[in-house]
Amino acid sequence: MSKSARTRARNQNRKNQQNRSRSAQARRGQKNVLAEREVPWGGIAFFTVIGVVAVVAIAFAVMQTREPSASEAAAISGVVEKDGLSRDHTGGTVRYDTTPPMGGAHDPVWQNCDGRVYDQALRNENAVHSLEHGAVWITYRPGLAGDQLERLKDRVEGTDYTMLSPYPDLDAPIALSAWGKQLKVQDASDARIDAFLRAYVKGPQTPEPGAACDGAKDTP
Structure with missing residues (x-):
């Protein structure tokens, strides 16, 4: 192989190595971006628990205030x-x-x-x-x-x-x-x-539901 051919081969190898290096860097960059975009499961779990507690509290309050069945x-x-x-x-x-x-x-x-x-x-x-x-x-x-x-x-x-x-x-x-x-x-x-x-108390037997229970006679 002539000297000039060997030189061209060496240059081509260097270019190939540089291309492979740039490709590897690009892949690492993509991995970093994906890592940054990962879902914050810890935060989601925390707020999910808070939501469940709120729903349970509301349901309990409704149960406490609802009218009883017959x-x-x-x-x-x-x-x-x-x-x-x-x-x-x-x-x-x-x-x-x-x-x-x-x-x-x-x-x-x-x-x-x-x-x-x-x-x-x-x-x-x-x-x-x-x-x-x-x-x-x-x-x-x-x-x-x-x-x-x-x-x-x-x-x-x-x-x-x-x-x-x-x-x-x-x-x-x-x-x-x-x-x-x-x-x-x-x-x-x-x-x-x-x-x-x-x-x-304000149960189903009430003849006038919603009527006032103050503003009238305040003494025995």
């Missing part, structure tokens, strides 16, 4: 029911056939029931109007033990559309009344109290 309400043992109650307004005294009353003709002015605790007996006719709006009226026999009364106060003060008051001559220590529904219990720790509140 079967759930029926599961509260001891509830007395009364249908066909009058909804007439009257300014006079009404003779009710249950004690306390759980519905019937009533005063045009309702008793404020936005989580109210009263230390004196309420007028039946005003309290019954509150039941028509979806309130649960908790009454207790005067002389109820202090710790029992505190339990009832805690429930009422934390629950809108409820009110608490003493009721002279009550034939049970505690009574819970909603429109057409009533439960009498012996102890403030009875689990049926919370069940009754869940079932009947």
